[in-house]
Amino acid sequence: MKIGFSAEKYIEEQSKYIRERISHASGERLYLEFGGKLVHDKHAARVLPGFDENAKVKLLQRLKDEAEIIICIYAGDITTSKTRHDFGITYDLEVLRLIDNFRRYDLQINSVVVTRYEDAPAVNMFINKLERRGIRTYKHFFTKGYPTDVDTIVSDEGYGANSYIEVTKPLVVVTGPGGGSGKLATCLSQLYHDYRRGIRANYAKFETFPIWNLPLKHPVNIAYEAATADLKDVNQIDSYHLEAYGVPAVNYNRDMEVFPVVRRIIEKITGEALYQSPTDMGVNRAGFGITDDEVCREAACQEIIRRYLIAKVDYKKGKISESSLERSELLMKEVGMEVEDRPVVLPAREYAEQKRECDSRYENVVVMAMEMPDGKIITGRSSRRMVAAAAVLLNSIKYLAGLPDGMLLITKQVFDAMQKMKDEVLRSDRSSLTCEEVLIALTVSGTQNPAAEYAARKLAELRGCKAHCTAILSDQDEQVLQSLGIDVTCDPEYVTTNLYTN
Template sequence: MEFGGKILYDGHASRVLPGYQADAKIQLISKLKDLEVIYCISAKDIQKGRVRYDSGLTYDLQTLNEINEIKEKGLKIMGIVITRYERENLALKFKRKLQHLGHTVYVHTEIKGYPNNIKKILSKGGFAKQPFIKTYSPLIIVTGAGGGSGKMAVCLSQLFHEQKKGVNAGYAKFETFPIWNLPLNHPVNTAYEAATADLGDYNMIDPFHLKKYKTKSVNYNRDVENFVILKRIMKAVTKKDNYVNNYFSPTDMGVNMAKVGILDDKIVRKSAKEEIIRRYFRYKQEYTLGIETKRTIDYMGQIMAKSKVSEANYPLVKEARKGALEARARKEGHKGVYCGAAVELRDGTIVRAHNSRWFHAESAVIIKALKKLSKVHKSKRLLHQDMITQMQLLKQKLGEEGASLNVEETMVLIGISALTDRNAKMVLDHVDKLRGLNMHLTHIPKNGDEAGIKKLRLNVTTDSEMKLQ
């Protein structure tokens, strides 16, 4: 069974479907018995240094984290597959690293013409050349670092080898998005297009499902475009009585009951539109850093136009920029640089802050948000001035460029202060309430801020280039 999306923590699903537990998939899998896992990562993503939106980690680092977490859940990983390999040097280095850590690693090379060249796929230079991953359980979960990890190709290769060994194995797909029985341009489905804009994916009505069942269902382009070919491959590598030969559409292959869980469509629509805007800002940041392409930015512009959303629909943007302007007007920034940050609480209240000689803008707004959540008066100090000063002196001795405190440093000091300060203790008890809140910055966060924000599970967007002098 191919598992689409994120198996351990699906932040995208939890953001566009409020109430959806981000770890729902691993909870489900953990309740099933007698299964094994195959984990896929594309050599192309390793070479590119592709970054996971939810964690901020490159796909290779994300893979290391996830395989360890999967094992901690008591699940067996039978192999890590580096897919689409074409002598990428970084992929080869990653393979060695995995092996040194004791993992079983397989390499699936790129099959020229896949999936269209069926003759090549079924020849000695196709699936037959790909190494077979030995498994022993009746249910095999095939997952990966993200979209485009080569999961389906690995599944088909396994089917090919299993049939050669006399095992009548089948295939199904657990896919959350797009939600097949929501309208094509429903914001939830459009948010999926935004999430995969770097891959160029788009949603469409499944013509095969419509023809067979006279029912409109939504699927995404790659599955629809490749369905006829996949059917031919499946027919060629499986026995006649295999249930996969009864799939009449890409939708038939999938397991998806997400629509049943939507109780308030208005809330879901709002959340999905906010996710589209967040994705736009994320791609814009990656484009500024030289990671993303102009094509992705242009495609996101089309998605936003179709969804009738813009920066103006995201009130946090205006508030964060207002914070930076206030800092400049009051000359309260740091060394001539003025940055703003804003966080929206669950009741709709927005708190904003700016940088200073003591704190980065991110740290300042998190302190404000925590005070609001814990009902600590805004005038109360959480940190003694001596603690801040000593941390700044230490940073200077270590040769760090800026002395003001980033998010990680601020949270560590609040934790220490909570030992003796009642207000700091109250704030610390409400840290978990930051999870899932939206934050916007007028600038690209530095390492200590980005890492801290990710640990707090805040959904952050940035203006990327805005820095007031």
């Protein structure tokens, strides 16, 4: 596990720069749009080894007395059940998780805004759920006149048609579960309403990717494109910044396309020319935290492969378009990588093929391979006892504990009792134990077997390990592996031809 990024240096640089931006802001309030994930930014942690996935929220904690948070979610992401891959949960559930996490850090939640609101049952149910739990919720609609008619946008028909979000703190953080959540529109709408009320306010953007002072084709920046392939984000040289300052900087197409409009809107609202380029709007010091460029390049290439494998599964499930899948593949080719360059892919596939060739009973065998912290590849296969993911977990912790591969951590009696419960009481379609069930059985066995208890303590050492399965995991198994911090990918194949149980 090589380190290529200094989390301490990054937090120091970023907090210093934000404070400067707040102190230099000409106004009583700063709306700070947070791009990317504010909590558990696992993408940043994967492409910048050493990055603290909670660095942003820890930074905000230093400013908690001055800050409050608005969370935006696009109504369309609710109706389509858009998913956050890191946790396997939909964006509406991610909003609930964000609220809980912010509260743990003692940060004030102002409200949730449903942007580009549409009168749909799922959207209304989400709003009702929040309001009945005491969370203020606002509906913002598509802005009339956007993007060309600035006079209409900055009027009572445009931003004025949105409800004003009552805020009191000098720093208002505007975030969301992912890209396209409507954060920018919410910031500008608030800016308009503040000036109508005689309150001087300003706008800035907290951004991590793309990293403006890395080369355009640096793998870390290309990994950002891979992460947003469904949004069709493309990195570009910021021509406005180059023209204004003679310094090349990297930005991306959505910011570049919208900048002329945003600049005109801000000027019309405030009467000032605040920014010369999209890069000017950003607060991004991530590039200064890189301590080993080669380590970060390698990690980013692995992330690009990972994103392609995820895209193949999402396409199989009907979640993304063919163009998004093709874009993911092109980005992987751009950095000169193949799927097989992910170290756990070939061992999983080769072991599965080996089992099929030696015995026809293994025709539908599923195999998972996992890379240990020392580089050793451990495999596990599906059986009538357990799924492949559960098998590889047991084999991996036995390896880490230095126990013999043939040692049984879970007794036959425990297996039989649990499978009988699934078959005869719960009437489950499958008797093979899932990851969660095997971990429960391991815990129970640990009360009688010291080896099982010792091995179970090694589960924490699997955090950050890569794994690959030759078939699509069930949602339950995928969630357990993600909770353990295992970076897992799959081949786009279902275990059976059944439609419902898959």
